[in-house]
Amino acid sequence: MTETRQIVEVDPGAKPRRFVFVPLENFSLLSFSSALECLRIANRMSGRTLYTWTLQGEGGGMISCSAGTSFQLDGDLGDLARDDTMLICGGIDVQSATTKRLLGWIRREARKGLVMGGLCTAAFTLAKAGLLDGKRATIHWENADSFTEAFDEVTLTKSVFVIDGNRMTTAGGTSSIDLMLQIIARDHGEELANAVADQMIYSSIRTDQDPQRLSVPTRIGVRHPKLSQVIQMMEQNIEEPISPSILAERVGMSTRQLERLFRRYLNRSPKRYYMELRLQKARNLLMQTDMSV
Template sequence: MPSERPRRFTFLLLDRFTMLPFAATLEPLRLANRAAGATLYEWRLVGASGDIARCSNGTCVVLDAGLDPNITLSRDDVVIVCGGTEIGREATKPVLNWLRKQARGGAMIGAICTGSWVIAAAGLLDGRKATIHWEFHDGFSEAYPDVDLFRSVFVDDGNRLSAAGGTSPIDLVLHLIAHSHGDDLAATVADQMLHTSIRTNQDSQRLSIPTRIGVRHPRLAAVIARMEENLEDPISPARLAADAGMSTRQLERLFRKYLNRSPKRYYMETRLGRARNLLMQTELSIIEVALASGFSSPSHFSKCYRAQYGSTPYRERGTGASNTPQSSPGA
């Protein structure tokens, strides 16, 4: 049965928040009201300016209010921090203090896309479970080691919620609807959104390796999975081949045939991708980034990085600013 009082969601729209995750959170609430024929959920939009919030796509959204320090939300309220590009710049003192106050008042604190970065900066995820868009996973892990970070589409850790971005907030909100008002209503809302498969907190954010590389070859996928799991301490091609039950030459031919590169080259590109994320998203020193990406020599790391990206790690760090993500997440 619907509760007597509607549950209120307060969306904190940070500057340059991403539109898709925001809409994917709000629309299931609207459709739940419509399907139930009653106001189960209410919402309002707040932001630091109190006027408008600009999306990463340039669209502006009119806010209902600013961050009034005199207002404390209750245990029935849910705050959703909507993140996007250049997220660290949004972890300002007024934003962090406002979030801490709402948490002290008992409000449930949630985040979508990169919003977990700001919640963690406020100290509200220490010792808690969370997720963040996969592009920012490595940088977040280094910046906030006390957070138990998952690669799932969403995480429900009691009074802390997080969804990775893109369409994943749909699944998080359907999970909340089902918990409060039953699976039938959640299924009805999903059907209205043409959301044909409701994901759980056990589902991974990213496409499977065969889908990502466009090749359905079990042994190739298994080798790539091992590479991705061992970026800090790379495994030799000979060991990868042996563990996959093939010779080194067979492994070479497999990578050449399907990916047009050697296993060593593919592994290098994957490690350099991680290094680039860490450079742009953290304050780790160049040597720390190199070590975290499997390079024991800073000079070798710099040489490989320049060959891949046309710029040295030092110059790349100079263009990215401080310790926070500057690139746009993929959703």
């Protein structure tokens, strides 16, 4: 097939920006590839080499992603230039992948003033290195509770991505696309960023103000305002649960009406649903931290 594309004009004097991807063992393939594809497509749509990239990691050998596929790294953890951008790619069991050597290297490179980011769960690695202290950040919602318990110096948000000074974090999944489109727009303008999004069939670009998770009605498959309000209150008060009678009172219902509402739409009592939420949080903390519950 004949290829046709409209070249987006950018500043002819723009110098290539190098990204150093640091995938950790069992890194998220979706988060990594989404970020990398944005850079590749930006080069293609501009007809220029605006971005270059390399993969570095401990030992410089092969590394496995969350899907079980192995990738060859370009090299070991080495010295970076001050204008490089480091993106650490996290995934499953990021705690085990965050080694002492890795933390030492990250801290050393940070002293050069590099722009550094954490994709998916790699916000944990940056925070462990002390590089998110006093900053805003985000991480995948499944890891939010354990992150908050471990790093109270970091202001954790529920956004899809966060840029705070020279630190960047994403919530995982396709949020890498939103972050990279923001970077491309800052570097070379909205026109190029939109062209990249079009090529990726990415029709709804999110900002750092957009939340990670679907709304409560979408998640539970029920559009009932009072039910959604009660579930939202439950999710926001896991550690100190609110009694069913108070929950009912806050949405203008009797306890019996609330009971019927939950059984009708969720086939369980409010107390049972609340307990399931609390058990899920406990499981997350047990799996992702050294805490006992």
